[in-house]
Amino acid sequence: MTDLDARAKELDAADPLAHHRDAFVRTEGVTAYLDGNSLGRPLHATGAALADFVGTTWGDRLIRAWDEEWMDAPTVLGDRIGRVLLGAAAGQTIVGDSTTVMLYKLAHAALTAQPDRDEVVACADDFPTDRFILEGLAAERGLTMRWLSVDPRTGVTLEQVEGVLSERTALVLLSHVSYRSAWIADMAGITAAAHRVGALVLWDLCHAVGVLDLALDALGVDLAVGCTYKYLNGGPGAPAFGYVATGLHERLRQPIQGWMGAADPFAMGERYEPASGIRRFISGTPPIVGMLPMRGMLDLLEAAGIASVRAKSVALTELAIEVHDELLAPLGVELASPRDPALRGGHVTLDHPRFRELTVGLWERGVIPDFRPPHGLRIGLSPLSTSFTEVVIGLTEGAALLER
Structure with a gap:
């Protein structure tokens, strides 16, 4: 046993959240699942919940379940x-x-509410969906994009945003945690800076929700969107969530005016009248089945407490950096995430020109990380399902392949 193996074993033994790992389905032949920030493991409870849904709620109550619970599912969850x-x-x-659809709806609504402003601020290295949506909206409306260029190993800073904000800024759309580097943007500072010039801010929380302790109301956030298949373990294609601050409900008009967002969905009226409150941002029939898997994960997260989850996330990423420094850095691997845990989300990205080819070899050995071009190996560490031992096993295998 190496010193790193012993260190991981000690951390696992002292981990107050270790027992939660038993709640997740383990995959035969996988010794280290390091991609929980792309697709979380399923819970054992998910299979039972889906089967029960078919046999009881859906099978027994049939269409009556819409009146009994399904109509309110989007807001209750x-x-x-x-x-x-x-x-x-x-x-x-x-x-x-x-x-994607949720981002489009909220970005479109924010821009429509400010017709006298013609600039949008975003990060040139942000996730493609975010950039593509804004490109389309800007082209449609004749808006000017103010793209922020960043070091892909860090991310957008408050100073950069302040440098492009003006009375012409309608919307700022940024990821709270960079999908590439895990850089945590200054949500409080950037939101306040945008508000000082009268702009709205839309935060992408896909790599933040379920791993960071968020405080949207306290920070005065306007709008936010996040997915549920990463740290919320909702499964592939699980529906997203959207947050709209109460003060904006009557001001914003969402662009996809579906029947479920109408004031009276069953009136079958001739004209669209939006529902009051957050329901106006619903469009079509809610994905009831798609909402089921994340419920069990919310139970676990609530029981563990997000502060404890964040503490373990920091410990996992700290260990990953420790292993990098000892085993991988001497082989030419570079750390492409912040060393400061206060600036780092729930994953660590490592750079090496050979990582694209080595990812295939790691998968064959039961180690599953994530590759992001041009040559980043993203180590995604979902705190409730990942052990410290997995981190050491996975990165040790990576070092062994690089040494060949």
Whole structure:
């Protein structure tokens, strides 16, 4: 046993959240799952919940279940996500649509509410969906994009944002945690700076929710969107959530005016009249089945407490950096994430020109990280399902392949 193996074993033995690992389905032949920030492991409880849904709620109640519970599912589940993970009071969060559609709806609504402003601020290295949506909206409306260029190993700073904000700024759209480097943007500072010039801010929380202790209400956040298949373990294609601060409900008009967002969905009226409150941001029929898997994970996250989850996340990423420094740095691997845990989210990215080819070899050996071009190996560490031992096993295998 190496010193790193012994260190991981000690950390696992002292981990107050270790028992939660038993709640997740383990995959035969996988010794280190290091991609929980792309797709979380399923819970054992998820299979039982889906089977029970077919046999009882759906099979027994049939269409009656719409009146009994399904109509309110987007807001009930949204409120729970808000309370447990977002620092958001009830009535501001909904679940439904994909992340892309939810981002489009809220960005479109924010721009429509400010027709006298013609600039949008975003990061040139942000996730493609965010950039593509803004490109399309800007082209449609004749807006000017103010792209922020960043070092892909860090991320957007408050100073950069302040440097491009003006009375012409309508919207700032940024990721709270960079999908590439895990850099944590200054949500408080950037939101306040945008508000000083009268702009709105839309935060992408996909790599933040479920791993950071968020406080949207306290920070005066306007809008936010996040997915539920990463740290919320909702499964592939699980619906996204959207947050709209209460003060914006009557000001914003969402662009995809579906029947479920109408004031009276069953009136079958001739004209669209939006529902009051957060329900106006719902469009079509809610993905009821898609909402089921994340419920069990919310139970676990609430029981563990997001502060404890964040503490373990920091410890996991600290260990990953420790292993990098000892085993991988001497082989030419570079750390592409912040060393300061206060600036680092739930994953660590490592750079080496051979990582694209080595990812295939790691998968064959039961080690599953994530590759991001041009040559980044992203080590995604979901705190409730990942052990410290997995971190050492996975990165040790990576070092062994590089040495060949």
